[in-house]
Amino acid sequence: MKSGKQRRIEITMRRKKLAAKRHVKARAQERQLRPVLGPPVNEALLAPNNSYGAPDFVRRGFYVDRPFRCIDCGKAEVWTGTQQKWWYEVAKGFAYTTAVRCRLCRTKQRERSAESRRIHLAGLERKKRLRTKD
Numbered sequence: 001m002k003s004g005k006q007r008r009i010e011i012t013m014r015r016k017k018l019a020a021k022r023h024v025k026a027r028a029q030e031r032q033l034r035p036v037l038g039p040p041v042n043e044a045l046l047a048p049n050n051s052y053g054a055p056d057f058v059r060r061g062f063y064v065d066r067p068f069r070c071i072d073c074g075k076a077e078v079w080t081g082t083q084q085k086w087w088y089e090v091a092k093g094f095a096y097t098t099a100v101r102c103r104l105c106r107t108k109q110r111e112r113s114a115e116s117r118r119i120h121l122a123g124l125e126r127k128k129r130l131r132t133k134d
């Protein structure tokens with residue numbers, strides 16, 4: 001005959017085992033309820049951010065296409081999951097930034113800022129040259 005203590009240990013063990021099984025099953029069911037519908041998120045590749053929460057795509061586990069309207073020309077465009085994966089994981093874009101310009105306006109914007117950077121640096125160079133002349 002087993003002692004009460006022995007039986008209690010056996011019961012606790014059995015309960016723990018069953019709870020673990022239930023947990024695994026619930027996880028699998030949850031995954032089935034939320035099928036992967038886009039490129040998977042690799043959290044290790046994301047740029048570090050000091051936010052307490054996680055962006056929606058991290059919680060979801062995959063990227064979904066995001067429709068948006070260009071802030072410059074108003075054209076409706078889609079920021080695809082693949083583009084998002086590249087932006088966050090390869091280009092290390094900040095986790096809370098999203099696409100705001102269409103492809104054409106983005107190219108124009110990039111040229112504008114490159115031009116102003118060139119003018120700015122040329123100005124600094126001219127200033128330096130003037131100072132060294134004195």
Ligand SMILES: [Zn+2]
Pocket residue numbers: 070071072073074075101102103104105106
């Ligand atoms: Zn545009």
